[in-house]
Amino acid sequence: MMTGMWALYAREVKRFQKIMLDTVFSPLVNVALYLGVFGVVAGDRMVDGISYLAFVYIGLLSMMLINSSFSNPSFALIIAKNVGSIIDLQLVPIRNWKIGIAYALAGLTRGFITLGIAVLATVWFIPLHTIAHPLPLLAGVAITGIEFGMLGVAFGFWAKSFESLTILTTFIMQPMIFLAGVFYPIATLPAPWNIVSQFNPIHHNVNIIRYAATGYSDGSVMVSAIVVCAISALFFALMNFVTRRNLRMQ
């Protein structure tokens, strides 16, 4: 039944709406700070025909999208496991994969709202006046949000505590984001890192979003699109596997 899944989705959206200040302001302040610093340092520099500031801007927004979509379901599920309200997910007549999708979609929604507000607040300071490919941009944002939403669900079900979440963010997500071509084109990285970055899934998300927004791409867009789809499928499988392990009859 479809309605059950949507009610769960609506509940998870409501959950972050209750902490809207948190939801919106911390990433907003983050992006604004970065932009302030890069604006001063970069000035009018150009990267392959687009302004460096616009280049970094899209990278930062992608990073924000990935972070919000990932952390929303992980936080919600780790809390649910700690207070015991996870039992509700075992009682209700919603299939496991739909439970995962509801949480991942709520993550995407949070990413989307955060992104929207950040863009409205900061786009005026960026030398970026048109969107190169609006529909692909929407698609790129949506698939990135759902992709990391699903990873967040898998992680939320797997993790025992917030410490695991901190460890993952600090030691895996952050380094991956730094090597994803957020701050500079990966071609300009020194020897091993430019190759390593090609294998960093986040790089490909940033690349398709940046290409759709500005027309600039940091490597083949086709390859990036394929990688993003493949990784999304992988995360979907991973999410289902971990969700089932946690919610199935033991």
Next chain:
Amino acid sequence: MHSLEITNVTKKFETPKKDPFIAVNDVSFTIEQGKIHGLLGPNGAGKSTLISMICAMQRPDAGTILVDGASVTEHPTEVKQMLGVVPQEIVVEMAFTVEEVLYYFAGMYGVPEHERGARIREVLTELDLIDKLKDRARNLSGGMKRRLMIAKAILHKPKFLILDEPTAGVDVSLRQKIWALVRRLNAEGTTILFTTHYLEEAEQLCESITLIDHGRVIKNGKLKDIQQEFSKNAIHFELFDRCVPHLDGVTEVGSDYEFPMTDLGRDMTALTTHYKGNIKTIRSESASLEQIFLKLTNNSNV
């Protein structure tokens, strides 16, 4: 059709020392549609484990459970849709108000949006919780949280309501309210399965019971039949002076004495002639569930 059909269900756990531990041992019983059934037994008897298998939260190691003819292990989602469950542990959402908790939970059972508001008000009014509608669920008192959990379980009008110790830690007047609600739901056709510590409650509510101890069924059937079985052969009496020679066949049961009965009139006469004015009370009434329970669990412990 039976609302619930449990056949040879067994559930094993591993103790921390990796020894197998059988929490539910070859349990079988049925509940007819529209009945109130009590699942009774001391702490650790296996009641909650059995309930979690009925709710598709745990998988039996052996045996089958059918809810309305549907296998719990094969059709868990369909079974969950038919059930309303009040788990033993009180758990509440951190972030939401009472209204929000109920609104979304009802939604997850497919209650349409436009019906939820009215149902929430109706149920909360009956549970005397309506003035807490906008309060944060986590700020409620223990008894209120318990009622919130009951409200969650009945919003979608389940065919079959399962309550695991719904009155534990709840004061007397509140217990009355909860049982009144259970009676009303039953009168409207809901089948009820519940566990309780308070045997008097079971006595007042149930038509049929299952007694379990150490994971095994020790008695199952209609409450009336069980009471008759345990009382038809005995006369109970109390004495003022306990240090007297006793009639053959008299045994001590707590502060009472028991005498095996073959003919009510003749045996009563025999007792009154023997003890005369020493008899404080004498009765051949049906045994209380508590007496039956003590007798059965003692026997099984020997």
